[in-house]
Structures are given as C-alpha cells and as structure tokens.
Amino acid sequence: MVPPVTRDAELINDLYNVILIFAVVVFVLVEGLLIYSVVKFRRRSADEMPQQIHGSRTLELAWTIIPAIVIAVIFGLAVDTMGRMTARGTLSNPVAHVHAINDVAARQRVERAQPVDLVIEVTGRQWVWQYKYPGGDGVTTSEELIVPANKNIRLDMTAADVIHAWWMPELGPMIYVNPGEMSYVWFNVPPGDYIGQCNVYCGVAHARMISKVKALPQAEYDEWYAQQAAASSAPTRPGDPKAGKNIFMNGACIACHYIEGTKAQGKVAPRDLTNFATYPTIAQLDGFENNAENLVKWLRDPQAVKPGTAMPNLNLKAQEIEDLVAYLLTLK
Amino acid sequence: MASISIPIPLRERAKSGVLGWLATVDHKKIGIMYMVMSFAFFIAAGLMALLIRLQLAAPNLQVVDPNTYNQLFTMHGSVMIFLFTIPMLVGGFGNYFVPLMIGARDVAFPRLNAFSFWITLGAGLVMLIGFLFGARSDAAWTAYVPYSTKSFSPTVGMDIWLMGVILLGIGSTLGAVNFLVTVYSMRAPGMTAWRIPMFVWAMATTAGMVLLATPVLTAALLMLVADRNFNTQFFTTNRVQLWQHMFWFYSHPAVYIMILPAMGIISEVIPVFSRKPLFGLRAVVISTVLIGLLGFTTWVHHMFVSGVDPAIERFFMFTTMVIAVPTGVKVFNWLATLWGGSLNFKTPLLMCLGFLATFVIGGISGVMQGAIPIDQYVHNSYFVVAHFHYVLFGGSVFGIFAALYYWGPKITGRMFDEKLGKLHFWLMMIGFNVTFFPMHFLGLQGMPRRIATYDPGRGWELGNLIATIGAFLLAFSVLIFIINAIKLRHGEPAGNDPWEGNTLEWSTASPPPEYNFREIPTVESDRPLFDERMRMPQL
Ligand code: HEM
Ligand SMILES: [Cu+2]
Numbered sequence: 001m002v003p004p005v006t007r008d009a010e011l012i013n014d015l016y017n018v019i020l021i022f023a024v025v026v027f028v029l030v031e032g033l034l035i036y037s038v039v040k041f042r043r044r045s046a047d048e049m050p051q052q053i054h055g056s057r058t059l060e061l062a063w064t065i066i067p068a069i070v071i072a073v074i075f076g077l078a079v080d081t082m083g084r085m086t087a088r089g090t091l092s093n094p095v096a097h098v099h100a101i102n103d104v105a106a107r108q109r110v111e112r113a114q115p116v117d118l119v120i121e122v123t124g125r126q127w128v129w130q131y132k133y134p135g136g137d138g139v140t141t142s143e144e145l146i147v148p149a150n151k152n153i154r155l156d157m158t159a160a161d162v163i164h165a166w167w168m169p170e171l172g173p174m175i176y177v178n179p180g181e182m183s184y185v186w187f188n189v190p191p192g193d194y195i196g197q198c199n200v201y202c203g204v205a206h207a208r209m210i211s212k213v214k215a216l217p218q219a220e221y222d223e224w225y226a227q228q229a230a231a232s233s234a235p236t237r238p239g240d241p242k243a244g245k246n247i248f249m250n251g252a253c254i255a256c257h258y259i260e261g262t263k264a265q266g267k268v269a270p271r272d273l274t275n276f277a278t279y280p281t282i283a284q285l286d287g288f289e290n291n292a293e294n295l296v297k298w299l300r301d302p303q304a305v306k307p308g309t310a311m312p313n314l315n316l317k318a319q320e321i322e323d324l325v326a327y328l329l330t331l332k
Numbered sequence: 333m334a335s336i337s338i339p340i341p342l343r344e345r346a347k348s349g350v351l352g353w354l355a356t357v358d359h360k361k362i363g364i365m366y367m368v369m370s371f372a373f374f375i376a377a378g379l380m381a382l383l384i385r386l387q388l389a390a391p392n393l394q395v396v397d398p399n400t401y402n403q404l405f406t407m408h409g410s411v412m413i414f415l416f417t418i419p420m421l422v423g424g425f426g427n428y429f430v431p432l433m434i435g436a437r438d439v440a441f442p443r444l445n446a447f448s449f450w451i452t453l454g455a456g457l458v459m460l461i462g463f464l465f466g467a468r469s470d471a472a473w474t475a476y477v478p479y480s481t482k483s484f485s486p487t488v489g490m491d492i493w494l495m496g497v498i499l500l501g502i503g504s505t506l507g508a509v510n511f512l513v514t515v516y517s518m519r520a521p522g523m524t525a526w527r528i529p530m531f532v533w534a535m536a537t538t539a540g541m542v543l544l545a546t547p548v549l550t551a552a553l554l555m556l557v558a559d560r561n562f563n564t565q566f567f568t569t570n571r572v573q574l575w576q577h578m579f580w581f582y583s584h585p586a587v588y589i590m591i592l593p594a595m596g597i598i599s600e601v602i603p604v605f606s607r608k609p610l611f612g613l614r615a616v617v618i619s620t621v622l623i624g625l626l627g628f629t630t631w632v633h634h635m636f637v638s639g640v641d642p643a644i645e646r647f648f649m650f651t652t653m654v655i656a657v658p659t660g661v662k663v664f665n666w667l668a669t670l671w672g673g674s675l676n677f678k679t680p681l682l683m684c685l686g687f688l689a690t691f692v693i694g695g696i697s698g699v700m701q702g703a704i705p706i707d708q709y710v711h712n713s714y715f716v717v718a719h720f721h722y723v724l725f726g727g728s729v730f731g732i733f734a735a736l737y738y739w740g741p742k743i744t745g746r747m748f749d750e751k752l753g754k755l756h757f758w759l760m761m762i763g764f765n766v767t768f769f770p771m772h773f774l775g776l777q778g779m780p781r782r783i784a785t786y787d788p789g790r791g792w793e794l795g796n797l798i799a800t801i802g803a804f805l806l807a808f809s810v811l812i813f814i815i816n817a818i819k820l821r822h823g824e825p826a827g828n829d830p831w832e833g834n835t836l837e838w839s840t841a842s843p844p845p846e847y848n849f850r851e852i853p854t855v856e857s858d859r860p861l862f863d864e865r866m867r868m869p870q871l
Binding site: 077161180197204 | 398399402470471472476478479483484571572573606607608609611612613614615637638639642646649650653654656657660661663664665667668670671672673674675676677685688689692693696697699700702703704705706708709711712713776777778780781782783784785786790
C-alpha cells in the first residue's frame with residue numbers, strides 16, 4: 001500500500017498487514033499441500049489402485065471449524081478497526097453519507113461529529129473536482145485542493161451529474177460522491193502533496209479526473225488564501241447576462257443552437273447548450289477549457305479556434321461578446 | 333449396473349446437415365451449439381482484452397481513443413460474463429452432460445431448450461453487431477445509474493446493450509426451469525440424492541440461483557429501459573443505490589453461477605484422475621447448496637463505500653466472510669481426494685490443479701476485501717480486477733478447459749493431443765499469473781480500474797507492462813488450444829471410456845447416439861461405472 005499519512009489510513013494499513021499474514025499462511029498451506037500431493041502421489045503403474053477413502057468426519061469437521069475461527073478473528077479485527085476509526089467522533093464512520101441534501105438532522109449529526117477547523121464544499125462533476133472555500137470571499141479552486149496542514153479538514157461533497165468517488169490512498173477511506181446526496185470526509189495531514197483519482201467510472205475522461213491535495217503550513221496557506229480572496233473580489237468581467245440572453249435569442253445563434261425552455265430550438269450544433277457552463281471544454285475541443293477567456297476567443301472567431309467547424313464568424317462586437325459570455329456561463 | 337429398457341420416444345428422425353442443426357431439439361446438439369457460440373464470444377472478448385492491455389502497456393498511450401477504450405472494457409466484461417462463461421457452463425456443459433449423467437434421454441422440455449439457445453444467440457448477435465456498427469454502450473458491465481440514463485448515455489448503444497441483456501436473462505431463466513425439472517424428474521432408477529453426480533448437483537443449484545436472481549436483474553433492466561424511453565422515474569428520482577441493490581442482487585450470485593458449475597467439473601475430474609472417490613461427497617454437496625444460498629446474502633459488499641447504512645454493512649461483511657467457510661471445505665476436500673491417490677497427469681487433471689492453485693488466491697483476496705476498512709482502500713482498484721480474474725479466469729476458465737479436455741473425447745469421439753494440451757496448460761498457467769498477479773500491486777499503489785490511460789510517475793509502469801506481456805502469452809496459449817481442437821479431427825478414436833470415468837455418460841458410445849442410451853441404466857452407487865469395472869474380470 002502507499003505509505004499512510006493519516007491515522008485512518010494507518011489503521012487501514014495495519015489491518016491490511018495483519019490480514020496479509022493470515023492470507024500468506026493459508027496460501028502457503030494450500031499450495032504446499034497441493035504441490036506435495038502432486039509430487040508424492042503420481043501414478044506409478046497403470047493398474048495401481050489406491051485405497052478407496054470416502055471421507056473422514058474428524059478431518060472434515062477440522063477444516064470447517066478452523067477456517068471458521070480464522071474468519072471470525074478476521075471479522076473481529078475488521079470490526080475493531082472500524083471502531084477505532086470512529087473513536088474520534090460520534091459518527092459511525094470517518095466517511096459518512098447523508099441521503100438527502102436537505103436532511104437537517106443528519107447534517108447536524110455530521111456537524112457534531114468531529115471538531116473541525118475548516119469545511120470545504122466539494123462538487124464532483126464530469127471530470128473535475130471543484131472546491132469552494134467558506135467565508136464569503138468567493139474563493140474557489142478546481143483540480144487542486146489547498147488546505148492548511150495539521151488542521152482538521154472536513155469536505156462536504158456532492159456530485160453535479162453522475163456518481164464519482166473520492167479516493168486519496170494516502171489519506172484514508174474512499175467514499176462515493178452521489179448526485180442528490182451528501183458525503184463527508186475528515187482528514188488532517190502534514191504538509192505535502194497528495195494525489196488520488198476519481199474511483200467510480202464516470203465517462204470519457206474518467207481517467208483524467210485526478211484529485212490533488214496540497215497541504216501548506218498555516219502561514220503559507222494564509223498567504224495563498226489572501227491572494228485568492230483579493231483576486232476573486234476584483235471586478236468581474238464586464239458582461240451582462242440579461243443583455244447576452246437578448247442577443248442570443250434575437251440573433252443568429254438560435255438558428256443552430258438548442259437551449260431547453262427557450263426559443264433556441266436549433267439542432268445544427270451537435271451539443272445542446274442547456275447546461276453549457278458545466279461542459280469541461282468548448283466545442284468538444286481537447287485542451288480548450290471552458291472558461292471566459294477561451295469563450296471570448298471562440299466567439300470572436302470560431303474558425304480560427306477550430307478550423308472547419310460549422311459555426312461561422314458572426315462578427316460580434318466586443319461588448320456583445322462579453323454579454324454573451326456572461327449569459328452562457330449562467331447555463332448550468 | 334443393471335439396465336432397463338425404456339422405449340425410445342417417438343419423434344421424427346433427426347434431420348442431418350445444416351437443417352438438422354438448425355431444427356434440432358437434441359440436448360447434445362444444443363449443448364454443442366452453446367459451446368461453439370460461447371467460445372467464439374470468448375475469442376471476441378479476449379481480443380478486446382488484448383486491446384485494453386495494449387493501451388495500458390505504458391503511460392499515456394493512444395492505441396484507441398478514450399471513448400473506444402471505455403466501450404471496449406464495457407463489452408469485454410459483458411461478453412465474458414453474459415455471453416461466454418454462463419452460456420458455456422450452463423448452456424454448453426449443462427445441456428450436454430446433465431441428461432447423460434443422470435441417465436436420461438433428453439431434457440424435460442427439449443423444444444424450450446432449443447428456444448433458450450436461439451434467444452441467447454440472438455441476443456449475443458444483437459449486442460455484438462450493435463458493437464461492430466458503432467452502436468456501443470460505454471457504461472461498464474455494471475451500467476450504474478445515473479451514468480446509464482438518457483441524460484448521460486443518450487446513445488442507442490445503451491439501449492441495445494439493455495435489450496441484449498434482457499433477452500439473455502429470458503433465455504437463461506427458461507433454461508434454469510428446464511434443468512430443475514430434468515434433474516428432479518428424469519433421473520435413472522436408483523439415482524437417489526446422494527448418488528447424483530457432483531456436476532449435476534452443481535448445475536441444479538446453479539439453476540435454482542438463476543431462477544431466483546435473474547428476474548431481479550431483468551426487472552431492473554426493464555425499469556431502466558422505461559426510464560430511458562418512456563419517461564418513467566424509477567432511477568432518476570430515487571437514490572442512486574436502488575440500481576446498485578437490484579444489479580448486485582443478480583450479479584453477486586452470478587459469480588457463483590459462474591463458479592459452482594466449474595467446481596462441479598473439478599469434483600468430477602479429480603476423482604477420476606486420482607482413482608479415488610471424492611473425499612466427503614456429502615460435505616461437498618452440502619457446501620454447494622450452502623454456497624448457493626449464502627450467495628444471496630452478500631451483494632451489499634459491492635456497496636461498502638457507496639453509502640449504505642453502516643449497521644447493514646457490518647451484517648454483509650459477516651455474511652461475505654462466512655461464505656469462505658463452505659468454499660474452504662471444498663478446497664480441502666479436493667486436496668484430500670488428491671492425497672494418497674494415483675494421480676494421472678493428463679491435461680484435464682492439470683487444468684484442475686491450475687484451478688485449485690489460482691482459485692485459492694482469488695478466494696483469499698476476496699476475504700481480504702470483505703473487511704470493510706480494506707475495501708475502503710481497494711474498492712474499484714486494480715486489486716479488484718486481479719481478484720475477480722483469479723476467480724473467473726483462474727476458477728471458471730480453468731474449469732471450462734478441464735471440462736473441454738475431459739469431455740471433448742466423449743463429444744467428438746476423438747482424443748486431444750496430450751502434448752499440445754500440456755503446452756496449452758503451462759503457457760496458460762504462466763501467462764495467467766504474469767497477467768493478473770501484478771494487478772494486486774497496481775491496485776495497492778492506487779491505480780483505479782476502468783481508466784483509459786494514466787500518467788507516468790505513479791509507480792504503475794512496470795506492473796502494467798508485465799501484465800500486458802502476460803496477456804499476450806495467455807492469448808498465445810488459447811491459440812494452441814484452438815490448434816489442438818482443429819487437429820481433433822485426426823485424433824485417436826476415444827472409445828466409450830478413455831479415462832476410466834465414474835459416471836453414466838461414459839457407459840454410452842462416444843459420441844453418444846441420438847437418444848443417449850440404448851437402455852436406461854440402473855444406478856447402485858455414486859460411482860456406477862467404477863463398480864462395473866471392479867466387477868469385471870481382470871483382463
Ligand atoms: C484473456 C484474458 C483476460 C484479460 C487479459 C483481461 C483483462 C482485463 C482488464 C485489464 C480489465 C480491466 C479493465 C479496467 O477496469 O480498466 C478487465 C475487466 C474485466 N474482465 Fe477481463 N480479462 C481477461 C479475461 C476475462 C475473463 C475470462 C472474464 C470473465 C469470465 C473477464 C471478466 C472481466 C470483467 C467482468 C471485467 C470488468 C469490466 C468492467 O469494468 O465493466 N475477463 N479484464
Ligand atoms: Cu468521476
């Protein structure tokens with residue numbers, strides 16, 4: 001296993017090592033008996049007739065009862081480990097599920113479960129993890145989660161589309177992140193970079209849904225956070241989504257594009273724009289990430305970005321482009 | 333072994349030629365068609381596996397694009413399970429040998445039997461033709477919602493996959509009814525419960541499981557079809573676990589549907605090649621039935637990290653581990669059968685030894701994963717891929733090859749080439765372990781399953797390269813089997829009973845005549861032919 005860095009991961013690792021000893025013993029026993037029989041009891045002559053033994057009650061009882069005891073011991077060890085993983089809080093598991101996002105009572109149980117220094121909201125979507133920091137500074141990150149080291153962190157996770165799973169082998173237990181539900185994970189790690197991956201198949205780019213955690217010493221973290229907060233409170237782009245919608249619905253866009261519940265019912269463009277803002281890329285173009293800058297480039301001259309695309313250059317004005325960008329990014 | 337004469341039923345004489353095959357209701361011909369069909373699917377799914385392994389041989393390869401890769405592993409898994417292992421064991425060997433082993437002239441409902449085959453073949457062709465023409469599903473063989481719903485898998489490939497699996501379910505449910513009635517009501521005189529051959533016990537248990545489990549899967553699939561096409565809301569408004577419960581309620585037992593018949597085969601072959609009775613016959617029968625029952629109590633172990641109530645999880649952790657006990661009993665009984673025997677290392681026995689040696693590893697890693705904290709680490713990782721291939725390949729496929737080498741002479745009347753058979757065994761044994769053993773480590777190193785590629789620097793390069801080399805060795809060994817099968821035409825005539833078998837199928841000609849036995853045999857022990865041989869004057 002990868003070297004554990006949290007107490008939960010350590011507990012899992014210890015359990016694994018103990019069970020591995022049982023496993024090796026059983027393996028050696030069975031393979032040993034097998035090899036011994038194969039070597040010892042080969043047929044010597046064509047008419048050799050071994051003793052016809054039909055069974056033995058004692059032996060059979062022995063190899064029912066002894067494995068049953070071994071199994072009971074392993075079961076006990078596993079339950080014990082689960083108990084210890086819980087001992088930190090009142091929750092039954094260091095990872096937890098709540099089956100409805102609005103289940104207040106369950107949510108309170110989670111809140112009481114462990115002392116927590118920082119809570120981060122996580123959304124898993126095809127194919128990226130997005131992190132939202134508390135405090136109303138609008139700090140968000142995607143792909144990399146940056147946390148203060150040696151602090152109790154709780155992740156409040158849900159999925160925007162399909163099931164994903166949070167798996168960071170060094171940090172402890174894995175958990176599914178289901179749409180319409182909440183999953184919680186607690187961890188506390190020394191400074192360092194940790195890497196893991198989405199662990200439920202979630203579509204084309206599932207292999208690229210990497211999760212990274214970067215734990216910084218408190219001072220560095222504070223510095224990083226201040227920077228982010230300043231950046232996000234800086235004036236946003238100049239576009240007006242209402243004006244953008246207007247341009248979209250009264251311009252050439254609707255001839256080709258489809259947006260549910262609007263008069264844009266075109267079917268020429270391959271992708272429906274209803275949830276455009278959730279798409280990872282623009283025009284299904286590898287590496288052309290869906291963000292405001294790229295969207296500006298695209299609207300200014302689609303042919304330059306994706307030669308041969310069916311979308312023509314609409315000769316939009318700069319302000320029109322900004323408004324359209326603002327509108328398109330509201331389509332979630 | 334006394335015999336009694338039961339008149340051969342009046343039925344128009346079998347037609348010969350192509351029409352004879354198409355119109356046949358003879359359980360043996362249907363069995364052969366199942367075997368040929370499933371073997372063809374095995375080759376297809378094996379080729380997909382090679383592509384999968386090629387893509388993963390090194391980091392960031394682009395042998396196929398990620399979309400195609402995802403369709404490939406979806407189809408590989410679906411075909412291996414639904415179109416190869418289950419039809420081969422149940423439809424192929426079950427059909428051919430259950431009536432012969434219980435001294436019957438056919439199955440209870442021959443026409444229904446033919447119908448089951450054609451519906452299975454039809455479903456398989458639908459799935460595969462859809463695949464070849466680009467209507468591909470990519471939702472993995474588990475088809476978890478919401479990924480498999482219309483919003484995320486809008487393509488018709490998903491619907492084709494669903495229709496295919498539904499039809500397969502119908503075929504196998506009907507087949508199961510047929511087996512149960514056949515074994516219940518058509519045994520030769522004197523074949524009491526404890527004299528029923530192990531393979532037949534295994535098939536009957538399997539049929540019972542199919543009957544209980546398959547309708548649940550079929551219901552789930554129909555609900556998904558309705559969600560996708562008729563705007564119902566079974567899986568869209570409910571919690572995502574509903575699908576998982578219904579799916580695994582079938583698919584966990586399905587693992588035993590794939591392994592019990594193979595265990596039955598092993599229990600037939602080892603005694604014959606050791607010249608000893610099966611050690612503790614009754615314990616083996618009881619453990620078979622117990623595994624069949626317990627198989628229905630473990631499905632939640634597939635959902636330990638998906639959000640099931642922790643108290644329920646503990647219960648299922650317990651049942652999951654308990655099932656290892658009857659399985660262990662079987663393993664030790666087989667070892668005790670070998671012990672003190674007179675072992676004749678023909679290919680069928682080698683395949684059984686391969687089964688034993690590798691299945692144990694799958695069993696052990698199964699118990700390890702059964703522990704919830706361990707599962708919270710290895711779930712959905714390559715450790716799991718290693719584990720289930722040790723069970724399904726190391727178990728079922730070795731069992732299937734044991735059966736092909738053991739019963740091939742009965743079916744064709746010709747002997748396989750032993751040299752090629754042994755070469756096949758050794759290459760397969762080595763290739764198999766080289767392919768799948770490193771996957772344990774890959775999983776422990778954090779490699780998830782179902783990823784189309786990976787970046788360098790995570791410590792996965794070597795293991796993947798080795799696994800890919802192993803896969804090609806494995807494929808090569810299967811090629812040797814195919815050559816051996818082609819050469820079978822010119823093989824030595826087998827005679828009725830080349831291996832000194834114990835069970836009734838060896839008392840009739842090879843290949844058996846249309847109605848199996850000229851006279852229905854009477855049975856006086858669990859090894860009728862062994863007794864017969866012992867009574868014969870020594871020549
Ligand atoms: C020819 C030898 C085989 C090779 C090299 C092979 C290889 C693989 C690999 C590498 C995967 C993992 C794909 C992934 O998760 O990324 C896989 C998946 C799988 N294999 Fe095999 N396999 C072989 C034979 C079999 C057999 C005989 C069976 C069953 C009887 C089987 C059943 C499955 C199943 C059920 C999956 C899971 C598919 C999914 O994730 O949806 N395989 N195989
Ligand atoms: Cu994901």
